[in-house]
Amino acid sequence: MTLDPIxxxxxxxxxxxxxxxxxxxxxxxxxxxVWSEWLPELRRDGRVVIEPVDEHERRRAPIDDxxxxxxxxxxxxxxxxxxxNPTTFKNGLVVDVAHAAMASAPSDLDLHRDRxxxxxxxxxxxxxxxxxxxxxxxxxHTRQRxxxxxxxxxxAEGVVHALALYLAEGTxxxxxxxxxxxxxxxxxxxxxxxxxxxxxxxxELGALAxxxxxxxxxxxxxxxxxxxxxxxxxxxxxxxxxxxxxxxxALGRKGVESPWPDDTALFTRLLERREGDGPAGGGARGGRAxxxxxxxxxxxxxxxxxxxxxxxxxxxxxxxxxxxxDPELYExxxxxxxxxxTDVTYKLEAPYAFAxxxxxxxxxxxxxxxxxxxxxxxxxxxxxxxxxxxxAATEKAALRRKFEERFDSEQQATYDDRRWGKExx
Numbered sequence: 001m002t003l004d005p006i007x008x009x010x011x012x013x014x015x016x017x018x019x020x021x022x023x024x025x026x027x028x029x030x031x032x033x034v035w036s037e038w039l040p041e042l043r044r045d046g047r048v049v050i051e052p053v054d055e056h057e058r059r060r061a062p063i064d065d066x067x068x069x070x071x072x073x074x075x076x077x078x079x080x081x082x083x084x085n086p087t088t089f090k091n092g093l094v095v096d097v098a099h100a101a102m103a104s105a106p107s108d109l110d111l112h113r114d115r116x117x118x119x120x121x122x123x124x125x126x127x128x129x130x131x132x133x134x135x136x137x138x139x140x141h142t143r144q145r146x147x148x149x150x151x152x153x154x155x156a157e158g159v160v161h162a163l164a165l166y167l168a169e170g171t172x173x174x175x176x177x178x179x180x181x182x183x184x185x186x187x188x189x190x191x192x193x194x195x196x197x198x199x200x201x202x203x204e205l206g207a208l209a210x211x212x213x214x215x216x217x218x219x220x221x222x223x224x225x226x227x228x229x230x231x232x233x234x235x236x237x238x239x240x241x242x243x244x245x246x247x248x249x250a251l252g253r254k255g256v257e258s259p260w261p262d263d264t265a266l267f268t269r270l271l272e273r274r275e276g277d278g279p280a281g282g283g284a285r286g287g288r289a290x291x292x293x294x295x296x297x298x299x300x301x302x303x304x305x306x307x308x309x310x311x312x313x314x315x316x317x318x319x320x321x322x323x324x325x326d327p328e329l330y331e332x333x334x335x336x337x338x339x340x341x342t343d344v345t346y347k348l349e350a351p352y353a354f355a356x357x358x359x360x361x362x363x364x365x366x367x368x369x370x371x372x373x374x375x376x377x378x379x380x381x382x383x384x385x386x387x388x389x390x391x392a393a394t395e396k397a398a399l400r401r402k403f404e405e406r407f408d409s410e411q412q413a414t415y416d417d418r419r420w421g422k423e424x425x
Contacts, residue, residue, distance in 0.1 A: 027259050031269045034251065039302070044250040047315070049306030053333055053355055058270060060295045063341070066373035072363035073182040073234075076371075077104045077111075078381030080187035081169035082389040084396040086157035091409035094122040094156045097399065098164035099391060100172035102179070103384030111179055112388055116172035117144035120164035122156040143175065150211050152204055158194075159208070163217060166192035170220030177227045183234050183367065187382045187389075190237040190332060190349045191221050193308040210319055219321050225351045226324050234354045236364055238382050242336075242347035246306035268345045271297040271338035293340040296369055301335045301361050303352060329353035335365060339372055346372065 003011075035058075042050040081100040088094045100116040115138075121130045132146035147167060149160050173186070195214055199206035208214060228235040247266060248258040260266040273292040305313035312318055314328035323330060333355030337346045348368045354360045371379035378386070391399070404410055 027269065030256075030259070031266060034247070034256075034266065035270055038251065038256075039247070042247060042250050042306075044246075044253060044306055047305065049246055049250055049304070049310075051303050053301040053303055053352075053361065054358065055300045057300045058297060059300070060273075060297050061369050061373070062295050063373045064294075066296060066369045069366065069370050071370055072366050075104055075106065075182045076367070076379060076381040077102055077176075077180045077182075077184045078187060078379060078383070078385035079103075079169065079173050079176075079184065080382065080385040080389040081165050081172070082386075082391045083161060083165055084391055084399050086161045087400055087403065088157065088412040089403070089407055089409045090412050091407055092124040093407060093409070094160050095403060096120055096157075096160040096164045097391075098168035099389055100168035101385055101388035102172060102176050103381050103388055104179075105379075105381040105384065107384070108179075111176065112384075113138075113141045114172075114176065115142045116168045116175065117142060118147055118164045118168040118171070119145075120147045120149050120160040120167070122149040122151070122160050124151075143171070147213065150208055150213060152208060155202065155205055159205075162192065162194045163214065166195065166217045167220070170217060170224065173224050174220055174227065177224065177231070180228075180233055183236065183364075184228065185379055185382050186235075186237040187240075187378070187386055188237055189239055190225070190235065190351060191308075191312055192218055196308040196311040215319050215321060218319055222318065222321050222323060222330065225330055225353065229325060229329065229351075229353045234360055234364060235351060236354075237349040238368070238378050239347035239349060240378060242345065244304075244307055244309075244347075246304065246309070250306065264345050264347075267299070267336045268338060268343075271299070271336065271345065272340065272343075273297060291340050291343070296337060296339060296373060298337040298365070298369065299335050301333050301355050301365075303355075304332050304334055325353065329356075335368075337368060337372055339376065342376055344377075346378075 039050060040052060040056050041048055079100065079102045081098050083096050083098045086094055086096045097117065097119045101112065102114065103112055123130070128148070130146050130148040134143055134145045136143060147163060149156070149163055152159055169186070170192070173184070177184070195209050195218060198209045225235060242264045244263045247263045248260055251258050258266070260269065273295070274289040275292065276289050277292070305315070309332045310316050312330045312332060314331060318330070329352055331352040332349050333352050334347050334349045337348065339346070348364065350364060354364075368379065375383060377383065400411055
């Protein structure tokens with residue numbers, strides 16, 4: 001049954017009461033104040049958690065010019081990992097399978113064929129042991145293994161998902177690092193930040209992050225940074241859905257009431273431009289003027305040491321992993337790009353080892369602007385890697401049925417599975 005027109009109208013009328021209490025001009029003024037007064041050196045508990053790498057500016061690039069500009073990197077490689085999503089079976093096993101692939105622009109079909117597959121298993125039975133060695137399949141083009149996840153009382157689905165996803169991605173990136181000559185862009189952050197956030201969720205998860213298997217996963221990303229620094233080839237991460245809250249949380253601890261749910265909403269406010277705004281954008285708006293959509297807007301680069309990034313900060317302990325380089329070189333740096341055509345905000349990350357070099361920053365910036373201007377989304381190589389690594393819904397269902405046959409145990413179904421049609425019945 002759908003809503004009747006009168007119900008739609010009554011719900012819509014609720015917006016009038018909400019809008020009357022929101023003064024967007026105040027939000028604009030606060031955003032400008034945060035940008036000019038706080039972000040040049042944002043502190044939390046005495047630590048600098050966000051600071052500019054060099055300039056502290058918002059900039060614009062005509063979309064047509066950016067799309068037609070010469071790319072600073074001759075070839076770009078992208079890397080992504082997809083999963084079937086955590087699945088719980090009636091025999092007590094919780095399983096997720098991740099599948100990583102690397103793509104290049106221009107295309108390299110032999111490279112595209114290579115895959116890394118990891119199945120991570122959590123079992124309530126403490127005597128079970130599913131760990132397996134790496135095995136080769138498909139004439140050596142596929143490398144795969146089973147990883148037995150450490151036992152947890154809660155969050156088993158989150159644990160198997162994160163370990164499968166990041167072990168597949170990190171392993172594939174390291175195995176194929178030497179194929180990258182100019183630039184590697186991960187689909188997502190440059191580190192497995194989901195593991196870094198375990199500490200905030202639950203003490204048990206925080207302790208788990210420091211166990212051998214999760215640390216070994218993180219270590220692959222540390223080694224990846226070291227490998228690319230040694231080869232003098234830039235490494236970056238394109239975050240399609242950034243969700244950091246480092247800035248807004250730091251403001252809250254300073255007594256500044258933030259109207260934005262996360263940092264992305266703040267940067268969108270700062271970068272979105274409407275008719276009548278000042279040159280930098282983010283100015284006061286009289287009503288909902290038309291959005292200016294012929295220019296990409298973006299920030300210069302920042303160093304980040306707060307939130308999930310604190311783990312890899314110079315004064316962080318990297319979960320106890322030994323770092324061969326100066327610790328500050330592992331710190332994440334980032335810039336923000338806003339595309340007014342789609343009203344979407346993206347984040348480009350790179351280790352400070354690369355972002356500290358003005359010429360590398362400039363080349364990374366020009367590359368991501370050209371790619372976003374052309375694709376209205378991620379860089380071409382990242383989009384290709386996403387297509388290669390993605391596991392379609394029908395394939396997920398077929399794989400789960402294969403696991404049911406192998407385990408001689410059905411999936412643990414929920415009412416929502418039936419309600420939303422997650423699985424065929």
